Amino acid sequence: MRMERKNAVRQTIIDTASRLFYKQGYVNTGINQIIEESGVVKSSLYAAFRTKEEILMEYLVSSGAATDEALKTAADNGKDPKGKVLAIFDYLIDLVQEKEYYGCNFLNLIAEIPAEAEQAIKQIQKQKNGVRRLFATILEPVGKEDLADELYVLFEGALIANKVHHKVWPVESARKIAARLLS
Amino acid sequence: MRMERKNAVRQTIIDTASRLFYKQGYVNTGINQIIEESGVVKSSLYAAFRTKEEILMEYLVSSGAATDEALKTAADNGKDPKGKVLAIFDYLIDLVQEKEYYGCNFLNLIAEIPAEAEQAIKQIQKQKNGVRRLFATILEPVGKEDLADELYVLFEGALIANKVHHKVWPVESARKIAARLLS
Numbered sequence: 001m002r003m004e005r006k007n008a009v010r011q012t013i014i015d016t017a018s019r020l021f022y023k024q025g026y027v028n029t030g031i032n033q034i035i036e037e038s039g040v041v042k043s044s045l046y047a048a049f050r051t052k053e054e055i056l057m058e059y060l061v062s063s064g065a066a067t068d069e070a071l072k073t074a075a076d077n078g079k080d081p082k083g084k085v086l087a088i089f090d091y092l093i094d095l096v097q098e099k100e101y102y103g104c105n106f107l108n109l110i111a112e113i114p115a116e117a118e119q120a121i122k123q124i125q126k127q128k129n130g131v132r133r134l135f136a137t138i139l140e141p142v143g144k145e146d147l148a149d150e151l152y153v154l155f156e157g158a159l160i161a162n163k164v165h166h167k168v169w170p171v172e173s174a175r176k177i178a179a180r181l182l183s
Numbered sequence: 184m185r186m187e188r189k190n191a192v193r194q195t196i197i198d199t200a201s202r203l204f205y206k207q208g209y210v211n212t213g214i215n216q217i218i219e220e221s222g223v224v225k226s227s228l229y230a231a232f233r234t235k236e237e238i239l240m241e242y243l244v245s246s247g248a249a250t251d252e253a254l255k256t257a258a259d260n261g262k263d264p265k266g267k268v269l270a271i272f273d274y275l276i277d278l279v280q281e282k283e284y285y286g287c288n289f290l291n292l293i294a295e296i297p298a299e300a301e302q303a304i305k306q307i308q309k310q311k312n313g314v315r316r317l318f319a320t321i322l323e324p325v326g327k328e329d330l331a332d333e334l335y336v337l338f339e340g341a342l343i344a345n346k347v348h349h350k351v352w353p354v355e356s357a358r359k360i361a362a363r364l365l366s
Contacts, residue, residue, distance in 0.1 A: 024297065025297075106347075107347070108295075111286065111346070112291075112294055112295040114208075124347060125347060128347050150356045150357075153357050154337070155340070156347070157337055157338070157340020157344075157357075158336060158340070160290055160339045160343040161336050164289075164311050164339070165308055170335075170336050173332045173333045173336045174333075174340075177336070177364065
C-alpha cells in the first residue's frame with residue numbers, strides 16, 4: 001500500500017514534468033514549477049527524485065518506451081519491408097499534424113540540455129539508436145539493412161525540418177526519398 | 184567618430200552574445216552575463232539593444248549572412264550541379280569535425296526559443312528557406328529543381344543526427360543519398 005502511494009506520487013511528478021519539459025523546454029522548467037503544478041508536497045518530490053536531472057532521466061526512459069512502441073505499431077501496418085518503412089513515415093505525417101505536437105521531444109532536448117548532462121545525452125543516443133535498429137531489423141530479411149542509417153537520417157531530417165517550418169512537406173519529402181531508396 | 188564608437192560597442196555585444204548563445208544556449212544566457220563578458224557598460228548595452236530578443240535578432244541576421252556565404256563558397260567548389268550539391272555536403276563533413284562545433288546554431292535555437300519569439304522563428308525559417316533556394320538555384324540549369332526540398336531535408340537530417348551522435352556518419356549518409364538522387 002505504501003509502495004503504491006509512492007509510485008503514484010512518482011507518476012504524478014513524471015506526468016507533470018513531461019508536460020512542462022515538452023511544452024516549455026527543460027531549461028525553462030524549474031523544479032519549483034514541477035512541485036506547484038503537480039500538487040505534490042516538496043518533501044515528497046525530493047524523496048522521489050534528488051535532482052531535476054533525475055526527473056529528466058525517468059522522463060526520457062518512459063517517453064522513449066512509448067515512442068518505441070508507437071513506431072513498432074506503425075511499422076506493423078506495412079506488409080513487406082518497404083511497406084513497413086513507409087508506414088513509419090506515414091505515422092510521422094500524422095504525428096506532426098497533431099494539435100499538441102511541438103517537435104520530437106528527444107531532438108528538442110538534445111539542443112537545449114547542457115553538454116555536462118552526459119547521462120541524458122547517452123539516453124537520447126540510445127533512444128535514437130533504437131530507431132536505427134528498427135530500420136535495420138525491418139530491412140534485414142531483404143538484405144537491405146545497409147540502408148538503415150540513411151533512412152534514419154531521413155527520419156531525423158523530416159522531424160527537424162518540420163519543427164523549423166511547422167509544415168508537413170518535409171516529412172512528405174523524406175517519405176518520397178525513402179520510397180525511392182527502397183524501390 | 185561617435186557613430187563608429189557606437190558601432191564598435193554594438194559589435195562587441197554581438198560577438199560576446201554570439202559566443203554565449205552558441206556555446207551555452209539562448210535561454211541559459213542572461214543579459215547580465217553578456218554585459219559582464221563583453222566588458223560593455225550596462226547603459227551602453229541598453230542604448231544599443233532594448234532586450235535580449237533584439238540581440239538575438241541581430242545575431243541571427245549576421246550569423247545567417249556568414250552561413251549563406253560559406254555555403255555559396257562551398258558550392259563553387261563543384262563544377263556541375265551535382266558536384267556543387269555534393270560540395271555542400273563535403274563542406275558539412277568538414278564543419279561538423281571542427282573543434283568548436285556544437286551543432287547548427289539555427290537548429291539549436293529553434294528547439295529552445297519559446298513559441299512566442301515569433302520574429303526569431305520567422306528569421307530562422309527565412310534562413311533555412313535560403314538553403315532550399317540555394318539547392319533550387321544550383322539544380323535549375325539541369326531541370327532538377329524539384330529535388331531542392333528533398334536535398335534540404337537531407338541537409339537538416341545530417342546536421343541534427345550529427346548533433347545527437349557527435350559522429351560524422353550521418354553527414355556521410357546524407358551525402359550518399361544526395362549522390363544517388365542526382366545520378
